[in-house]
Amino acid sequence: MGRGDLVVAVCGATGAVGREMLKTLEQRDFPATTVRAFASARSAGTTVPFKDGELVVEELTEDSFKGIHLALFSAGGATSKKFAPHAAKAGCIVVDNSSAWRMDPEVPLVVPEVNPDDVAWHKNIIANPNCSTIQMVVVLKPLHDAAKIKRVIVSTYQAVSGTGQKAITELETQVRQLFNMQEPEAKVYPYQIAFNCLPQIDVFSEGDYTFEEIKMIKETAKIMGDESIKVTATTVRVPVFYGHSESVNIETEEKLTAAQARAILAQAPGITVYDNPSEKFYPMPLLAAGEDEVFVGRIREDQTIDNGLNLWIVADNIRKGAALNAVQIAELLLTRGMLG
Amino acid sequence: MGRGDLVVAVCGATGAVGREMLKTLEQRDFPATTVRAFASARSAGTTVPFKDGELVVEELTEDSFKGIHLALFSAGGATSKKFAPHAAKAGCIVVDNSSAWRMDPEVPLVVPEVNPDDVAWHKNIIANPNCSTIQMVVVLKPLHDAAKIKRVIVSTYQAVSGTGQKAITELETQVRQLFNMQEPEAKVYPYQIAFNCLPQIDVFSEGDYTFEEIKMIKETAKIMGDESIKVTATTVRVPVFYGHSESVNIETEEKLTAAQARAILAQAPGITVYDNPSEKFYPMPLLAAGEDEVFVGRIREDQTIDNGLNLWIVADNIRKGAALNAVQIAELLLTRGMLG
Numbered sequence: 001m002g003r004g005d006l007v008v009a010v011c012g013a014t015g016a017v018g019r020e021m022l023k024t025l026e027q028r029d030f031p032a033t034t035v036r037a038f039a040s041a042r043s044a045g046t047t048v049p050f051k052d053g054e055l056v057v058e059e060l061t062e063d064s065f066k067g068i069h070l071a072l073f074s075a076g077g078a079t080s081k082k083f084a085p086h087a088a089k090a091g092c093i094v095v096d097n098s099s100a101w102r103m104d105p106e107v108p109l110v111v112p113e114v115n116p117d118d119v120a121w122h123k124n125i126i127a128n129p130n131c132s133t134i135q136m137v138v139v140l141k142p143l144h145d146a147a148k149i150k151r152v153i154v155s156t157y158q159a160v161s162g163t164g165q166k167a168i169t170e171l172e173t174q175v176r177q178l179f180n181m182q183e184p185e186a187k188v189y190p191y192q193i194a195f196n197c198l199p200q201i202d203v204f205s206e207g208d209y210t211f212e213e214i215k216m217i218k219e220t221a222k223i224m225g226d227e228s229i230k231v232t233a234t235t236v237r238v239p240v241f242y243g244h245s246e247s248v249n250i251e252t253e254e255k256l257t258a259a260q261a262r263a264i265l266a267q268a269p270g271i272t273v274y275d276n277p278s279e280k281f282y283p284m285p286l287l288a289a290g291e292d293e294v295f296v297g298r299i300r301e302d303q304t305i306d307n308g309l310n311l312w313i314v315a316d317n318i319r320k321g322a323a324l325n326a327v328q329i330a331e332l333l334l335t336r337g338m339l340g
Numbered sequence: 341m342g343r344g345d346l347v348v349a350v351c352g353a354t355g356a357v358g359r360e361m362l363k364t365l366e367q368r369d370f371p372a373t374t375v376r377a378f379a380s381a382r383s384a385g386t387t388v389p390f391k392d393g394e395l396v397v398e399e400l401t402e403d404s405f406k407g408i409h410l411a412l413f414s415a416g417g418a419t420s421k422k423f424a425p426h427a428a429k430a431g432c433i434v435v436d437n438s439s440a441w442r443m444d445p446e447v448p449l450v451v452p453e454v455n456p457d458d459v460a461w462h463k464n465i466i467a468n469p470n471c472s473t474i475q476m477v478v479v480l481k482p483l484h485d486a487a488k489i490k491r492v493i494v495s496t497y498q499a500v501s502g503t504g505q506k507a508i509t510e511l512e513t514q515v516r517q518l519f520n521m522q523e524p525e526a527k528v529y530p531y532q533i534a535f536n537c538l539p540q541i542d543v544f545s546e547g548d549y550t551f552e553e554i555k556m557i558k559e560t561a562k563i564m565g566d567e568s569i570k571v572t573a574t575t576v577r578v579p580v581f582y583g584h585s586e587s588v589n590i591e592t593e594e595k596l597t598a599a600q601a602r603a604i605l606a607q608a609p610g611i612t613v614y615d616n617p618s619e620k621f622y623p624m625p626l627l628a629a630g631e632d633e634v635f636v637g638r639i640r641e642d643q644t645i646d647n648g649l650n651l652w653i654v655a656d657n658i659r660k661g662a663a664l665n666a667v668q669i670a671e672l673l674l675t676r677g678m679l680g
């Protein structure tokens with residue numbers, strides 16, 4: 001590689017997020033001189049679309065990272081755990097979409113609209129937060145800056161694409177089976193997801209919270225850089241293909257009216273306030289799918305406490321919740337002269 | 341009508357809830373000597389299934405109630421507003437499933453597991469609460485009795501059957517259209533409900549809350565007979581046919597551990613505690629559909645406050661949320677010698 005080269009790898013390129021990472025690099029004209037696609041041996045030799053052509057998928061190995069400046073990982077926690085240290089050692093900066101490194105005190109957990117300065121202390125691995133957490137903190141941050149958030153109660157309505165391509169296929173297949181009078185098969189999820197709600201995302205852990213719920217609690221504190229923000233969460237899978245929704249109740253130190261919250265959020269980066277009840281304008285997964293912004297609406301004062309607000313937050317979990325946020329981290333590294 | 345006669349009318353018999361009312365009367369061997377089916381002129385002359393045969397639907401008029409002891413109404417607010425007073429005047433007791441009479445101080449709002457004694461002061465009209473409220477208060481009541489509930493934050497995941505038969509057909513039709521590469525049509529809801537979430541149920545009102553949200557707030561206080569229980573709600577329609585789900589966060593005066601809450605709820609009427617994470621046992625709409633019980637699970641202590649719990653509550657909105665609760669009210673009237 002020569003001066004001015006910027007070689008970027010997408011690891012896990014055949015998955016739902018990996019494909020979206022490639023698309024996002026293209027859409028945002030990321031100044032890579034070369035983009036390479038990696039996946040497991042099983043997918044090596046297949047192709048993935050990129051720009052006007054295709055990339056041939058290469059097998060990811062410990063030696064893959066020579067000459068690569070930046071690797072965007074979305075290949076699952078085990079793969080990240082195994083390969084990211086090799087990449088880091090080879091001088092490649094990893095932006096990792098799995099949960100493997102997020103809570104590691106040596107690894108920054110970054111949402112560019114919220115804590116861009118945290119990229120400064122990276123040691124070649126930067127973690128991309130959980131999709132549900134990203135869209136929530138983008139909205140919480142400006143409200144926290146204005147009125148100090150004390151407590152957050154969130155219930156999620158999460159799309160199957162958050163689980164990956166197999167889950168997208170499972171929902172589609174189950175619907176076809178049901179509409180053809182066949183017994184629907186559940187392979188990816190423990191129960192039928194078509195026309196159902198599953199109040200389990202990831203496995204169960206302490207206090208009978210799922211890991212998804214614990215991620216929302218712990219990652220929010222780390223990204224916001226404030227352990228005093230208390231979060232409790234109930235995370236639920238719904239039969240939606242793209243776009244996570246969240247019903248969020250917050251309590252703040254200072255009073256914020258709904259109008260003040262709308263005004264603050266309208267000025268904040270990465271957010272579209274979509275909140276006009278009289279016109280039936282409110283965020284929905286179908287509206288957010290394919291979009292970069294985090295949509296917020298249904299902003300209401302909660303009359304049960306002095307300083308409470310209810311919010312409804314929706315974003316494309318594959319874009320802002322994963323691929324876009326990772327590429328934005330890479331752009332931040334470029335802007336700060338930390339890459340290439 | 342002679343001594344010992346018990347003539348029961350189902351008004352709105354052709355709708356989703358009306359049909360379920362007939363089914364419920366049959367299933368529970370309600371001791372009616374005669375059951376009659378009423379609907380608007382448009383449906384008069386058609387038939388609805390009942391027991392081994394069919395009932396011919398009669399047109400509902402102001403004079404329909406002569407000789408009828410009990411009328412179960414599920415024909416919409418306007419019909420209830422118009423006809424229930426005529427029924428009451430004719431000496432017929434109305435159990436009304438619409439929102440028309442619920443907040444009337446002269447009308448009891450009853451969930452038999454929660455406030456059975458309120459039937460005592462009826463003046464021939466008794467209101468059946470909103471579906472989302474019924475399943476929530478069945479669970480809140482025993483917890484309130486044990487530890488005094490101060491605050492409730494609820495987010496709902498509501499099935500299309502709550503809107504009626506037309507909405508069931510709309511979800512099914514939209515799915516077929518999408519799977520046949522056609523543009524889905526939204527007629528019942530303002531936007532496509534298939535593979536989407538709509539954070540609007542009923543129309544918008546004060547503070548940008550929807551009527552559905554306001555119903556949950558106001559009806560809970562009336563049924564529980566305690567204005568000190570503060571409720572805030574975000575109500576959302578999801579692409580599910582049958583079964584409403586609710587993510588409920590409560591704050592209590594006294595501490596309740598998750599284990600204590602489970603034990604209390606396991607003893608309470610009308611509830612099935614279905615809460616074993618290690619076996620992936622938790623309530624889901626598909627599990628609750630067709631069942632009489634209110635299912636509760638995902639019971640967890642909320643670590644953000646001293647006395648907080650998270651709960652996940654699911655019930656069949658057409659049965660416990662509507663038809664069954666109405667029939668249970670009728671049974672209560674019978675037991676108390678107030679009917680027939």
